[in-house]
Amino acid sequence: MKILIAPWGNPGGWKEVTYVFDGKNMKSKTSLEILQEVIKPDKTIIICLDTLAEEGKNYKEVRENAERRIREYADKFGLSNYEVLTAPGIGTFPNGIFRGDALDYYHYIIAKLNLNFEHPNLDIHLDLTHGINYQTILTYRAVKEMLELFSIFKKTRFKAYNADPSSPTIADKLFINVVEDTIPIPMPSAEKISQGRPLEPVSLSSEEREKLFKNELENIKINNLELSAFIGALYNGLPLALFRFYPEKDKIEEVISTVLNTYEKYVEVKKEDKLKVTRKVRFGKDFKVYVFTYVIATLLKKL
Amino acid sequence: MKILIAPWGNPGGWKEVTYVFDGKNMKSKTSLEILQEVIKPDKTIIICLDTLAEEGKNYKEVRENAERRIREYADKFGLSNYEVLTAPGIGTFPNGIFRGDALDYYHYIIAKLNLNFEHPNLDIHLDLTHGINYQTILTYRAVKEMLELFSIFKKTRFKAYNADPSSPTIADKLFINVVEDTIPIPMPSAEKISQGRPLEPVSLSSEEREKLFKNELENIKINNLELSAFIGALYNGLPLALFRFYPEKDKIEEVISTVLNTYEKYVEVKKEDKLKVTRKVRFGKDFKVYVFTYVIATLLKKL
Structure with missing residues (x-):
């Protein structure tokens, strides 16, 4: 069972470049397209931030608005067969001011990330190319820690990717680099309940x-x-x-x-x-x- | 023993903003200044990339050139008491084209990062605010894995920080968020020599x-x-x-x-x-x- 996971910031400014991966080239506004083609995942999950929202009268509407915008971008980029998980973000942007604890993102995605409990093998591919700021590190940590739990019971493998850093005006070809390729070590969590206050x-x-x-x-x-x-x-x-x-x-x-x-x-x-x-x-x-x-x-x- | 570590991309474009941390405010072009003031580390290490270099006839000169540029920036920002570790980076930039394996950065810093073998306590603070791309994730992984080794023998603690994501034209105040605060779990490495080819x-x-x-x-x-x-x-x-x-x-x-x-x-x-x-x-x-x-x-x- 292969799952491809990609944290995304704001796709508004992504330019079309030629992504190079595994000997293949593909013109695209996102690294996810060529990764989907080469890896052929059973499931692709885009994790986006609710800070993308432009409107909403309550939080449900805010989140739906952010998700709708991500889907519009992803469809326009030519992606298909993906799920979207919209997680709480922070920061001040042209569209809004979002205040809260940065770690809410981490806690939210460990609870909502839909990994597969059934299949005996779990092969996770994490594309960090388009993540922003705290989002990248917290997605990495959440996925890695979850896999360490899963690997007590299943055969797991973890690969992470990141395209070359570069402004597209200078390089029109971006290589997608493998930044990690490991077999997660089975690792039961050592943390215990402290006050029972979630x-x-x-x-x-x-x-x-x-x-x-x-x-x-x-x-x-x-x-x-x-x-x-x-x-x-x-x-x-x-x-x-x-x-x-x-x-x-x-x-x-x-x-x-x-x-x-x-x-x-x-x-x-x-x-x-x-x-x-x-x-x-x-x-x-x-x-x-x-x-x-x-x-x-x-x-x-x-x- | 407190060590503050900060991966840095290219400081050329960093704008002065007010960083807010632990109830204090500080106008600065880098989050590192207020972190130094509040945390009072025994040692501060900036990890920069050799891709900053503009000249050099051989690799030694390239690395020295990159390090000199980082020191100029850091001094101009008002920082003092810091060490610089210049690690191999990749990508295409206005000043040069750097080709190689993205993971070289990780391997280089685990070998060169000067943690403290003597002191019984190791308190690591990692500021991810200014890291770019693969550099952020690989620094995080290298530091965390080293700490898991150290924690077999020492009392260790790990905290990671990231300032609010935001363009300074929109917010002039950036909060520095704690994105991790953990006691590393003692973790002997399970990897063995495969072919003896380093x-x-x-x-x-x-x-x-x-x-x-x-x-x-x-x-x-x-x-x-x-x-x-x-x-x-x-x-x-x-x-x-x-x-x-x-x-x-x-x-x-x-x-x-x-x-x-x-x-x-x-x-x-x-x-x-x-x-x-x-x-x-x-x-x-x-x-x-x-x-x-x-x-x-x-x-x-x-x-």
């Missing part, structure tokens, strides 16, 4: 805080001690403890989904001269533990 | 090939089987085997240094209308194994 307030009044923790996150009560025991059992290679503390997978899935919904509820959207998107909560470290525990529990079930 | 030909005639392997790399004969046994002993946690196969550290150091010198000897420098720098060999995967084995052997010795 969301943390960023800019909330004390009433909003109370509402968040008392109401919104009320029903995500989960036995954190048992989750930590389960993670520890895997990390220390204790098969009996692994069975003893095998968590309620559906319950964790529900928690993850509640946290994602609550996160989006606390994104404030205003439209003045431009969009103003403010995330009033951020994901906490414990959210990652929930996601990774869910992944491990699911993979164990499929053995 | 350098691979890229564009060599058959005579040059023969000269490379017969003459240049003649005296780097090392007992690869024993090296692999040593690595395996650490990976599998076998203390007796670790002593039994403890390698000749000085010999590995000599090999690494010979490989680095030979690599540079095979960089061809021409000056037509612009510089043309062509690397006729590339580092092989085995070079990484030599470097990592050297690091582990050194750290073991210091216990």
Whole structure:
């Protein structure tokens, strides 16, 4: 099972150049086209940023707007057979001001990235050519860490690509370089639940805080001690403890989904001269533990 | 012991903006200034690319030229107390065309990055704000992997930063975001020597090939089987085997240094209308194994 993943910034300024890869040439505005042709992935996922949005009355509309724009670009570039994952970004742009924690991007994509639980082999190709800033590094880290989990149970391989750095006015031929080609090392996560708080307030009044923790996150009560025991059992290679503390997978899935919904509820959207998107909560470290525990529990079930 | 590391692209176009970090503001052309002030590192290392060079009759001069230009920028920006590591880059630029394997950058910096073997704590801060393209990801990977080795023997911590993505014409204030804050997991390398070839030909005639392997790399004969046994002993946690196969550290150091010198000897420098720098060999995967084995052997010795 081959999956090609590409973080994308704003495609507005991408020029047509000749991309060279694996002895082939292709004129295109994106490196993804030639990679799709040569690698022939079973699935291609473009990860874009919601900071591309130009309008939206609420966060759902903002995200849909960003995704629509990416699809328009991708279709115009001649791409087909791709999925789009729109993740939370930050920064000040002509179209809007987006405020929040940079790491929200990381937490969001580890929860939403649709890798394949079924297939015994997982062959991930990551094209870093068009990523911007923190997006590139956080996509790399998220994908690599997920693969280290998957590789406990599956045969995995990881390749990363980056086209030559160059302004197209100077070079019209850009080679696509292999910047990593590794077999991920099986690596159970060592992180444990700290406070059981998958969301943390960023800019909330004390009433909003109370509402968040008392109401919104009320029903995500989960036995954190048992989750930590389960993670520890895997990390220390204790098969009996692994069975003893095998968590309620559906319950964790529900928690993850509640946290994602609550996160989006606390994104404030205003439209003045431009969009103003403010995330009033951020994901906490414990959210990652929930996601990774869910992944491990699911993979164990499929053995 | 705090070390601040920053990969830098071409500082030519960096504009003065107000960087905001940890509640402080600072007008500067680089994020490194405020990070130095807040973090107060014992050492700051700027990793730049030789692609910055405008002239040079041979590779030594090319590298010195690039380093001199970076130092001019850094001094002009008001920085002090920094070291510069100039690593091999690729791409086509107004000043020159640089051809070679993108991964040379990674192999070069794992060998040359001067982390601290003595101090019991290692606190690494990585500023990714000014890195370009493959440089950012390969610096991140090199530093992270080195730290995973160091953390077998020392207390380590890793933080990575990236300023807001933004064109300074739109935002004059850029927040410096923490994009990672982790305790590296102790991780002995699992890679073993494959062919004992730390350098691979890229564009060599058959005579040059023969000269490379017969003459240049003649005296780097090392007992690869024993090296692999040593690595395996650490990976599998076998203390007796670790002593039994403890390698000749000085010999590995000599090999690494010979490989680095030979690599540079095979960089061809021409000056037509612009510089043309062509690397006729590339580092092989085995070079990484030599470097990592050297690091582990050194750290073991210091216990």
